[in-house]
Amino acid sequence: MKFDVQALDRKWQDHWKEHKTYRTPDDTDRPKFYVLDMFPYPSGSGLHVGHPLGYIGSDIVARQKRQAGYNVLHPMGFDAFGLPAEQYAIDTGVHPSESTARNTARYREQMERLGLSFDWDRSVNTSDPNYFKWTQWIIGQVFEHWYDRSAERARPMSELVTYLEQHGTEGLQAAESEPMTVSATEWQAMSEKEQSDLLMNYRLAFRSVSYVNWCEALGTVLANDEVKDGRSERGNHPVEQRPMLQWSLRITAYAERLLAGLETVDYSEGLKAQQVNWIGKSTGALVHFDIEGHDGGFDIFTTRPDTIYGTTFMVIAPEHELVEQLTTEEQRGEIDDYLTYVGRRSELDRMSENKVTGAFTGAYATNPLNGARVPIYIAEYVLKDYGTGAIMAVPSDDERDRRFAEKFGIEIIDVVDKSDYPGATLKDKVGKIINSDFLNGMEVPEAIAAATRRIEELGRGTEQTNYRIRDLVFSRQRYWGEPWPIVYDANDVPQLVPEDKLPVTLPTMDDFRAVSGASPLERASDWVTTPDGRRETDTMPATAGSNWYYLRYMDPHNPGAFVGQDAVDYWQDVDLYVGGAEHAVSHILYSRLIHKFLFDIGKVPTREPYKKLLNQGMIGGPISYIHLGILLADDGQRHPIWVSSDVAEGTSLEVDGVGKGYLVLDESTGTRLTPLRFVTETSVNNESSFRLYHTSVEEAQRLDHQDAAYFRTILQQGAAFAWHTDKEGRQYLELSVEQGKMSKRKYNAVNPDDICDRYGADCFRMYEMFLGPIDQAKPWSVSGIDGVYRFLRRFWNLFVGNGDALAVSDEPGSREEMKILHTLIRKVTEDVEKLSFNTCVSAFMVATNELTKLNCNKLAVLEPAVRLIAPFAPHLAEELFRALGGAGSVHHAAWPEWEEQYLREDSITYPVAFNGKTRLTLEFAAEATRQDIEAAARADAQVQGYLEGKEVRKVIVVPKRMINFVVG
């Protein structure tokens, strides 16, 4: 029995695979536990050491629960549709299905290398027609439903049609795109196409023209969460707002329930806050303003109806439909100029410049409360799609309105007296109302209610709740996604493809470029044309497949339903969901939406998909840079040379092959990325230092490797190296370094395979857990991994004698040994429950050190320890368990339970403090009473020494904890 980690990894990984050790039976007698990792998108660069952090944590929980008697569902699959594969196809000509298959295989290999206990028989892949058939079916169901606000749930479209036939829109409370009024007679008189258009206004999956994020470079629209700072998250291309005809999901209908549901789930505060922010609920009033000389007027939304007397102007969004009508002849030129200006400005300009701009339309509105005449402006600080796209501007109590008023010389009327609230800002809803007729003297909250009431009485508005969240744009003009299961018939009425014709698969193509906003699918004319009409050519975004995948794992091969009713009734929901924080808003929110929809239509029994959610911290890597300077040689020549980051400008240098001179730095030189494999981290004067050694440069010249090729090209930019020499005579350059997210592009990704090959999967797993709390961000560093390796070997050595032979004894464990064991059992059991894996590893180390010291080799102590360590070091545990004669796999062996009798202490060491400062310790029997302890402590000679000449005011004795003398 040799401690050969590579051999153990191979042996047991093969064995588990062959024997399907981790297969999850559909065993409905045992309690279920569902542990899920977030769906990975299999990128071309494979896993780096940051990914497994969550996988290992969830695997430990899965394994522990399995041993504790649960039927554990712990699946893994792939989110395989998406832009990167398609961009790669455009760049290289490799079909997305091919690159996806390759990347998926590589991910799986890397995961297996880590010894993760997935049931691969349940694996799913979103680009598999057997899977996306159900993605299409679910979205089809969304299309076939509308949202009834009076019942607060989705209902079938057929019920809406019945209602419209009988009542028209009279009394209808539905989530809708636009407010709409139609009588039953009008409805009945409509053509099929007209009816279909009207129904679009209510469908939960609907097609409409709206302002969307258009990314020219990617040739597609993007959802709000795919846009960061005016640029696409994928590829960092500019994004602009454009009105386009697009499919969307009516997530706004569910805003309130998505918000309320957060109170019932165990997510971190931060994650809940992010979801709350994204939904962005605010309550206020919808107020109608008339326009002088026009019929109709317009509505504005405000959260501060109490400040309505301070309204000195109105602002509507430049894209607002009224702009055209309102603009007077005199102002026409100014408005047109402004619209041109706004049109030219990109989203990026708007965000970065944040200038006060606008133009006067020439029109005036009338304040519904006091009849005041207020000018109407347009300005880009008012957004088309929030509220009504129009505001009443109150410069006295709103920062932006004030800046605008100051720039345009508009009157400011103070309406809130904040003098009672020093330090309050304009945003704080506090103060006493002034200059406001009947509101005068009221405090803000009271005034908001009073103003709203008055507005309602006058019939000029109503209380309203607004949400920042926008409906979810669900079309992409791309190839590599699920086709929308829609066919437009001869009347151009969109018809859902019936279930028996699903899935709608993608046509075979080899050119995926999107041309001027048209999906590449439009070029597949054979595919587009069907006997029933013309196919929809937009595909769904990547979130379509990942919205519901956790349900498919419950019943992955069901040909007749997205999940069988028995399966979902048994598995219910995800007990623990582990993944990166980058999915905190979009993925979680959208899958919660779909889950709630499926709940409404009776397909799932729970209201929330994920009971508990853990975001693992990011593992960052050092990003190292080599510095390029100019050697200004004595002969006047300028040579680019590589220098240490610590060499200052003006230093005189003599460099081999270039000569003497001094160093200058300029902008054209700067720094270049250094791939991590050529960087050596050393410790110099207790500080870590990152160096490029001469030997690494030589190594780079030899290696046939992508990073090496890049580095060779880089190194050619310098004519020579200004080496430092260390104590051992090795030549090196000092590098500068910063911490950052691991990625292939920054040449700082560390492959877990490399670590497993060197230390074994068990060591890698325990080391990642040992780094610190799983939810905290931390830098990757291999310093310390040797300590974990040493620990594993010491653990192993408890079992083997000289000559690698198993050497355990049948003697019963001593009291001391049993105490060590049961302390360990309790600590590990409790800490796994708390997801505190780093302290579990420490506990194993402590126990191993203590047992080693006692030379313990007793089966009664060691065998339970093997079962305990199995979730952490599955290979080593399996080997030892079977060597000890265990039946079957250790991963199905019972989880040990601790017994209080072994944990009981005979005596307890008490810290003795004087005025809170600990001075000494005393031993007392565990069962000693407060009185006994106080008496004995007072009598102690050492204690008396401290008490000499002082008066004891009070003695605090906390049994089993401590003693404190309060002295004067």
Added chain:
RNA sequence: GCCGCCAUGGCGGAAUUGGUAGACGCGCUGGAUUCAAAAUCCAGUUCCUCCGGGAGUGUGGGUUCGAUUCCCACUGGCGGUACCA
């Protein structure tokens, strides 16, 4: 700006949730073993110290017999978000 999280030795981190701060590991120092190195083992390692002690968990205050832990104010770092009316 707003929201959330975090701050403890040279480093990663621990502290039974208000009770001996620094567990465990790395690094470092010394020693054993070795021809030597690696590996392994043993001891030490928060700081200051006149060797009696003293100070100490980002800073300043508070509550308490007692605060890394609770409260208030601030500083710094990370993440998210932003003309959202």
